Amino acid sequence: MVTLKELTTDxxxxxxxxxxxxxxxxxxNRMTMKALRGPTVIVAATGCSExxxxxxxxxxxxxxxxxxxxxxxxxxxxGVVEAYKAMARRGVENGHVDVIAMAGDGGTYDIGIQALxxxxxxxxxxxxxxxxxxxxxxxxxxxSGSTPHGADTTTSPAGSVIPGKPxxxxxxxxxxxxxxxxxAATASPAYxxxxxxxxxxxxxxxxxxxxxVLSPCPLGWRHDSARSxxxxxxxxxxxxxxxxxxxxxxxxxxxxISKLKPVxxxxxxxxxxxxxxxxxxxxxVIDEIQQNVDANWNRILKLCAN
Amino acid sequence: xxxxxxxxDEAVAHAAKQSKVDIVAAYPITPQTxxxxxFSKYVADGEVHTGYVCVESEHSALxxxxxASLTGARVFTATSSQGxxxxxxxxxxxxxxxxxxxxGVANRALSAPINIHGDHSDMMGSRDSGWIQIYVENPQEAxxxxxxxxxxxxxxxxxxxxxxxxxxxIITHSMEGVDVLDDLAVSQFLSxxxxxxxxxxxxxxxxxxxCFTDYYFEFKRQQTEAxxxxxxxxxxxxxxxxxxxxxxxxxxxxxGMEDAEAAVVCIGSTAGTARDVAWKLRTRGKKVGVxxxxxxxxxxxxxxxxxxxxxxxVAVFDKAGSLGAPYxxxxxxxxxxxxxxxxxxxxxxxxxxxxxxxxxxxxIELVLNKALDIAETGLVKEETMFLGVRE
Numbered sequence: 001m002v003t004l005k006e007l008t009t010d011x012x013x014x015x016x017x018x019x020x021x022x023x024x025x026x027x028x029n030r031m032t033m034k035a036l037r038g039p040t041v042i043v044a045a046t047g048c049s050e051x052x053x054x055x056x057x058x059x060x061x062x063x064x065x066x067x068x069x070x071x072x073x074x075x076x077x078x079g080v081v082e083a084y085k086a087m088a089r090r091g092v093e094n095g096h097v098d099v100i101a102m103a104g105d106g107g108t109y110d111i112g113i114q115a116l117x118x119x120x121x122x123x124x125x126x127x128x129x130x131x132x133x134x135x136x137x138x139x140x141x142x143x144s145g146s147t148p149h150g151a152d153t154t155t156s157p158a159g160s161v162i163p164g165k166p167x168x169x170x171x172x173x174x175x176x177x178x179x180x181x182x183x184a185a186t187a188s189p190a191y192x193x194x195x196x197x198x199x200x201x202x203x204x205x206x207x208x209x210x211x212x213v214l215s216p217c218p219l220g221w222r223h224d225s226a227r228s229x230x231x232x233x234x235x236x237x238x239x240x241x242x243x244x245x246x247x248x249x250x251x252x253x254x255x256x257i258s259k260l261k262p263v264x265x266x267x268x269x270x271x272x273x274x275x276x277x278x279x280x281x282x283x284x285v286i287d288e289i290q291q292n293v294d295a296n297w298n299r300i301l302k303l304c305a306n
Numbered sequence: 307x308x309x310x311x312x313x314x315d316e317a318v319a320h321a322a323k324q325s326k327v328d329i330v331a332a333y334p335i336t337p338q339t340x341x342x343x344x345f346s347k348y349v350a351d352g353e354v355h356t357g358y359v360c361v362e363s364e365h366s367a368l369x370x371x372x373x374a375s376l377t378g379a380r381v382f383t384a385t386s387s388q389g390x391x392x393x394x395x396x397x398x399x400x401x402x403x404x405x406x407x408x409x410g411v412a413n414r415a416l417s418a419p420i421n422i423h424g425d426h427s428d429m430m431g432s433r434d435s436g437w438i439q440i441y442v443e444n445p446q447e448a449x450x451x452x453x454x455x456x457x458x459x460x461x462x463x464x465x466x467x468x469x470x471x472x473x474x475x476i477i478t479h480s481m482e483g484v485d486v487l488d489d490l491a492v493s494q495f496l497s498x499x500x501x502x503x504x505x506x507x508x509x510x511x512x513x514x515x516x517c518f519t520d521y522y523f524e525f526k527r528q529q530t531e532a533x534x535x536x537x538x539x540x541x542x543x544x545x546x547x548x549x550x551x552x553x554x555x556x557x558x559x560x561x562g563m564e565d566a567e568a569a570v571v572c573i574g575s576t577a578g579t580a581r582d583v584a585w586k587l588r589t590r591g592k593k594v595g596v597x598x599x600x601x602x603x604x605x606x607x608x609x610x611x612x613x614x615x616x617x618x619x620v621a622v623f624d625k626a627g628s629l630g631a632p633y634x635x636x637x638x639x640x641x642x643x644x645x646x647x648x649x650x651x652x653x654x655x656x657x658x659x660x661x662x663x664x665x666x667x668x669x670i671e672l673v674l675n676k677a678l679d680i681a682e683t684g685l686v687k688e689e690t691m692f693l694g695v696r697e
Binding site: 039040041043044050051054055056057059061062063064065066067068069071072074075076077078079080082083084085086087089090094097114115117118119121122 | 512521
């Protein structure tokens with residue numbers, strides 16, 4: 001843990017980018033840059049952060065940055081990591097370069113999961129950060145494998161028969177941990193110190209590390225853009241998005257929540273769940289979500305007890 | 307110089323090793339597999355400094371290659387058929403990001419129906435992807451072109467990826483004597499890659515930015531210009547390689563073309579058979595020739611015109627269909643190159659060898675006799691013939 005005073009005042013992520021007002025990604029990018037420990041290369045997947053921060057001839061990145069495609073950030077990062085090592089073997093003196101791959105939930109949970117799995121299995125020394133805003137926001141709010149049950153998106157619309165997305169959010173951390181990597185964690189930008197500490201931990205691990213950081217999206221979640229950080233704090237306070245880490249085989253809860261809130265508090269302030277409240281109050285669906293939240297929390301508690 | 311018995315795959319792997327590549331990221335696929343197997347053994351035996359990234363798919367193979375290439379590393383990969391098709395998206399990105407990657411392609415038919423044998427349908431499907439394409443005739447050429455490919459790809463006026471294409475099984479799995487250079491000679495011919503731009507913490511740059519209507523076109527225009535520079539660079543590289551190896555290459559190889567009245571244009575291993583048939587016919591006084599482009603992209607249009615302009619009838623061989631198009635891909639390129647001439651040879655297209663269907667000297671003799679008939683009569687009865695198919 002660091003204190004605010006200890007944080008670097010360097011801003012490697014420049015202002016002037018075109019992310020929406022209230023978008024969590026700008027905040028997360030800036031925080032990520034504050035956690036670096038030395039020379040770093042960023043590999044980005046196609047997505048909101050990529051398209052809004054590097055509109056030619058401008059860039060927000062004051063460090064080497066490369067975007068290649070949507071589904072392959074982990075594969076590109078594999079090449080970058082191994083190339084620096086190979087060039088060092090033939091005498092090129094670059095010193096150590098940290099490599100961070102960044103992708104959204106589309107590029108991670110769905111189309112990029114194969115490349116991520118391959119890179120984790122091969123054990124390249126890099127940090128993978130999934131900026132998880134729970135849908136394909138860049139292309140206009142389509143559902144992803146990370147979109148929560150009941151959410152209204154443009155490809156899982158709330159209709160008169162089906163009340164939003166029927167499926168549940170994938171367990172990304174479980175999938176990553178099952179690869180036997182040293183470090184995987186969830187985070188929320190509402191808890192900056194927790195997130196920055198985790199980024200640093202992920203960089204210090206000798207091998208792959210994964211962080212799934214929840215990112216509020218005023219456009220897709222349909223909330224007041226001034227209340228973005230409040231949304232991702234509520235996600236934690238309601239146990240909708242538990243903050244925990246998997247480190248060398250051990251699970252650990254990172255934040256103690258003093259006053260537990262029902263998940264309804266998180267749902268009712270977002271338009272993507274609006275159809276669960278109006279015109280009819282869908283107690284059945286809300287109860288189902290609450291049960292799932294409780295079950296998931298108990299599952300994680302059990303993992304942490306082992 | 308030493309002569310080693312090697313298959314085409316082994317010759318490519320040996321050339322990549324002597325080229326001191328920093329990264330090989332690849333996935334095995336028949337009939338390319340031996341290339342990555344040989345290379346992983348070099349790594350296991352500590353014979354190379356190369357980082358070998360044994361990826362989980364061809365899409366990731368080329369993705370890792372692009373990432374590695376952006377750091378300034380020398381990068382090699384190899385694939386075939388479905389693997390190349392899976393790389394298709396990344397091929398455009400590799401050339402658009404100006405990554406001088408060299409890739410061995412063991413040409414093989416595409417599904418469906420599934421078939422593991424050699425034809426050119428894989429690479430012909432990627433002919434507009436911005437990759438330089440070289441087609442070789444035998445293991446010796448596979449070896450020589452792989453080494454030359456790095457020089458062409460990494461030249462500051464080019465900075466584009468190169469594919470070295472070798473016919474599946476016919477070249478990849480045929481063992482021949484390959485005259486290999488000493489390691490030192492290769493090192494002297496091919497110095498360390500000097501990238502113009504790279505991912506460098508000391509000089510941070512952004513790669514792969516978003517270009518809208520205001521800049522995208524200019525990027526593509528510059529890429530076109532880089533393609534136009536290829537032939538000059540290739541000629542220079544080939545001259546220098548001849549000084550080192552004694553073997554001379556260029557955009558194409560011509561046999562009997564100076565006085566030919568009928569000719570075959572073909573790429574890859576078929577050219578050897580065609581030359582043999584042409585030699586036999588020439589001993590009988592028939593004026594026939596063979597034109598074998600080594601370089602298919604960029605297409606050496608002016609040189610092909612110069613070689614064909616006096617010929618009366620030309621049979622262009624395509625080992626891939628271009629479904630729905632007037633001709634196969636090579637024939638389309640020959641026809642469109644020749645349209646600038648006022649006096650043009652009569653042309654017909656021969657589609658052959660799909661899915662590895664064998665082509666015999668007698669097949670080529672039949673085609674050349676047909677071309678000689680056309681040279682005499684000026685009449686093309688069949689614009690596209692399917693050679694060796696049951697109908």
